Amino acid sequence: MNFKTYLGNAIRKLEQFPPYLLFYPFFMSDVEIAIFDDAIKESQYYLEFGLGGSSLRSI
Numbered sequence: 001m002n003f004k005t006y007l008g009n010a011i012r013k014l015e016q017f018p019p020y021l022l023f024y025p026f027f028m029s030d031v032e033i034a035i036f037d038d039a040i041k042e043s044q045y046y047l048e049f050g051l052g053g054s055s056l057r058s059i
Contacts, residue, residue, distance in 0.1 A: 033057070
């Protein structure tokens with residue numbers, strides 16, 4: 001099996017699994033993260049915009 005075939009097979013195998021959470025970067029600065037954490041720590045609900053990784057952080 002050549003490298004191109006091996007790589008293609010590996011990619012197809014990885015695509016069967018959901019992405020690992022560590023591969024999602026958090027696009028907020030440290031100050032923004034602190035403000036976000038403080039804002040949601042007592043919340044039961046909040047409106048999710050879905051742009052900077054806050055969905056995964058809130059879990």
